[in-house]
Amino acid sequence: MSTAQPAGEPAARGALLPVTARELPIVERGAGVYLYAEDGRRYLDGSSGAVAANLGHGNETIAEALAEQARTVAFAHRTQFRSRPAEQLAALVGEHAPGELRWSLFSSSGSEANELALRIAMAYWAARGKPEKVEFVSRSVSYHGSTLGALSLTGQPRRRAGAEALLHGFARLHTPVPDAGSVADLRAELQRLDPRGIAAVVTEPIGGASSGAVVPPEGYYEHLRGWCDAHDVLWIADEVMCGFGRTGQWFAVQHWDAVPDVLVFGKGVSGGYGPLAGIVCGDRIAEPVLTDRGFVDFGHTYSNAPIGAALGLAVVREMRRHRLVERAGEIGTLLRAELDAVAGRHPIVHQRRGLGLLHAIELACPPSSQPFPAEHGLTQRLLAAARAEGLLLYPAVQGVRNGRGDGVLIAPPLIITAAEVGELARSLDAALGTLEESLDSSGPERS
Numbered sequence: 001m002s003t004a005q006p007a008g009e010p011a012a013r014g015a016l017l018p019v020t021a022r023e024l025p026i027v028e029r030g031a032g033v034y035l036y037a038e039d040g041r042r043y044l045d046g047s048s049g050a051v052a053a054n055l056g057h058g059n060e061t062i063a064e065a066l067a068e069q070a071r072t073v074a075f076a077h078r079t080q081f082r083s084r085p086a087e088q089l090a091a092l093v094g095e096h097a098p099g100e101l102r103w104s105l106f107s108s109s110g111s112e113a114n115e116l117a118l119r120i121a122m123a124y125w126a127a128r129g130k131p132e133k134v135e136f137v138s139r140s141v142s143y144h145g146s147t148l149g150a151l152s153l154t155g156q157p158r159r160r161a162g163a164e165a166l167l168h169g170f171a172r173l174h175t176p177v178p179d180a181g182s183v184a185d186l187r188a189e190l191q192r193l194d195p196r197g198i199a200a201v202v203t204e205p206i207g208g209a210s211s212g213a214v215v216p217p218e219g220y221y222e223h224l225r226g227w228c229d230a231h232d233v234l235w236i237a238d239e240v241m242c243g244f245g246r247t248g249q250w251f252a253v254q255h256w257d258a259v260p261d262v263l264v265f266g267k268g269v270s271g272g273y274g275p276l277a278g279i280v281c282g283d284r285i286a287e288p289v290l291t292d293r294g295f296v297d298f299g300h301t302y303s304n305a306p307i308g309a310a311l312g313l314a315v316v317r318e319m320r321r322h323r324l325v326e327r328a329g330e331i332g333t334l335l336r337a338e339l340d341a342v343a344g345r346h347p348i349v350h351q352r353r354g355l356g357l358l359h360a361i362e363l364a365c366p367p368s369s370q371p372f373p374a375e376h377g378l379t380q381r382l383l384a385a386a387r388a389e390g391l392l393l394y395p396a397v398q399g400v401r402n403g404r405g406d407g408v409l410i411a412p413p414l415i416i417t418a419a420e421v422g423e424l425a426r427s428l429d430a431a432l433g434t435l436e437e438s439l440d441s442s443g444p445e446r447s
Ligand SMILES: Cc1ncc(COP(=O)(O)O)c(C=O)c1O
Pocket: 050, 108, 109, 110, 111, 112, 114, 143, 144, 145, 146, 204, 208, 209, 238, 239, 240, 241, 242, 266, 267, 277
């Protein structure tokens, strides 16, 4: 284990717990779509980190807004003061959110925001005289966060491992992978549920890292919306990864004719410049809760704090000024074409999927299209090969094929240029070539 001690400095007693098995470079700075390591290497941030750095790195406007708010007032508790930045950010979220969604509550992380979504759903049903509705239904391959409620929703055994004893065993719907999942399947699965105890169904409108940018078939969300309405069940859309412009709409559900009851956001709302997330819901949810209690009695220390809100406000303004949502759609079309071309040159790429600037490629063993055996570590090998080409990607797709699967997310900052998309595609092409060569020389055998 490395203590990563800079040369010449005395050995420190304290150390960071390592978070990966491999040695990592030390990041020095970021500029635009690039990250620079202390060893002088430059990396194209092809996944915006964990799909968070949507504005790219080193944005002076955001840095200045943060500094200004820190100087003015960084923290004032939401039970002691209202704050202009929080109210202005809520107004902007309401302007861009789908349908009638307009009541926001902020938090520091996507996990916490999902906890808030669970709490507001339960508060809603309690206010409606149905306190027995406390069950949640999520999808078989999904990620909703690492706090215990959000992890209970999460359908990814690897993430749950070690915490199972503390988690709820919520029911699951199948995640509709393009060649294995239809609206008819959803209909049949919903029919098997007993809706009486169910507070809400929770879905990532477009899959994130767990499923790998899965876009459900046409009519899927319209059907889910209809079923929820008919059976007194809420729909919570977890847009922590796919929201805030990532897919070419402010929110991914805007690709369909269906509006959730509660929308959860994170990551892109701060563009990676600080911890910020939140929920937004409509009058239909907020009014019974507010009539019942007068206010919401849950939240976190940093909920609605001025510093985080000022950050979100600066991010949304920057996104509007540079038309980043439209850009994600336009440049996303180019990225998609480039990725399709790369995929066509590499038989181990089974599928390219996604929307806007949220894409994944899934790997499978040609010609059978079966997942590679997990012990071959294809995802990690591709990540390493890409890193060697100066390209950072994010692991994905681990679990969509009966618990197996390999792939990566490709989700660069929304500011990426056409030339940089070309560079990304060339590096990915080279990395896939390296991976295929290593398979040819050492196995695994192709079946
Ligand atoms: C869809 C989704 N929900 C929730 C989360 C959890 O967010 P956080 O890591 O900010 O707690 C993530 C993080 O990757 C996510 O992708």
